[in-house]
Amino acid sequence: MASPSASSKVSLKLLIDTKEKRVLLAEASKEFVDFLFNLLRLPVGTVTRLLTKKGMVGCLGKLYESIENLSDNYLNIPPQDKNILLKPSTPFASGYLLLANDDNINSSGTSNLYMCSKRCSYVVTSADNTACPSCQRHMNHTVQFVGNDRNATQVIGASGGEGGFVKGVVTYTVMDDLEVQPMSTISTVALISKLNVKDIASLQERVVELGMEEGIKLLKASLQCKNVLTSVFLKNMAV
Template sequence: MEETNVSLKLLIDTESQRVLFAEADKNFIDFLFHILALPVGTFIALLTKQGMVGSLGNIYESIENLNATYLQPNLNKETLLKPKVHISGGGAGVPLLLPNVESSSTSSKKWYRCSRTYHSACYSYVTNDSSAQCPSCSNYMNDNVDFVDPSSTTNAGSSSGEGGYVKGVVTYMVMDDLVVKPMSTISSITLLNRFNVKDVGALEEKVVDLGIDEGVKLLKTSLRSKNVLTDVFLPMLTVEIENVM
């Protein structure tokens, strides 16, 4: 993932003290969608065991404390405690808003087949370890194979090169509970009616910038709240106002 400036334009109802929705560009939407690609172990490591709701943190701590003697000889604890996010296609170019998230492209891995590729029974097996033995003939599987990323072939004739998950020519609307949809004037007016906003003068726009701290807060809050934008950003804006005064 690459570090990118990410910002949101919040529409705040100052009377009810809540964020009605936010205007966001491609960068923020890519970040939100990429959360779904994170392994559970990455979540726990980011939020710390003490900050986890429920008992998943205890599983993480159990693995940390378990003597390597009890693990399978080919298993490294780090595989479970610090899993890499395997990216294929869309994940490339996502803003770096979460710390210590290691990623590796599927296409950058090495893949191997049995050297007896002429044998149909051997040809059906593939591995990412050249020391593995073919289940069919027991020969070493050390014949290099090139991996083809579907996204690279699909976009081969495209000049876009945007990466990420969504297109950048669109402005997106992000609701307080992180529902995402394309932005439109009609949908904005409909939402104001739905939220029963009587005094348009009580609405205020605020632009907030997101860094790693805000990314982690947003991730943590999204696991326990239906009012994510309000819970994350209103306290921050209140502190800024108090500091100015």
């Protein structure tokens, strides 16, 4: 199964309780479950940048802004600079993660490597524009990566070339609080009963799409509440 690109959209079938105005569960494909699992691999710096400083809950936004505003005179460089913290390399191929349009990830899913224009000692870095430890020039000349990136290929090849974390032959149930389990008719009926649905006639199926915008909203909601699917998809939907 081909992986979705960062600009693609993933379909999701929601089971909605229109009377209570809540999403009971979602019928999800491999792509959506891979997306959810990949959220756990995002560096905190990437999460902060994706949600923007003002969108962050707590103090991480202020911490991020402090690093942005801190003069280089106070940083312990060379060889590292702010991008190590502000734009950390995402540890997974962008094709499997809608949010990972990171500057340090190339189309093959491996981290880009950079050196300065003088190629001082052939020192390389994964953070673009890092100050060279020898000449202080920006290390922004891309170096071709040859061979396998263990971090990028370990999960990609784990399921016989299919990629991602879960198998594509299975449909998955994703609850409003993002609990994930393989779908079956019996388990779905049991879940509906457990969720205390008072009027079966009020249940309705809706197909929605998850793209970059919805992905960021879902990431933010997952850090703020336990009714994530309801928060992201029902807010502007007439039910």
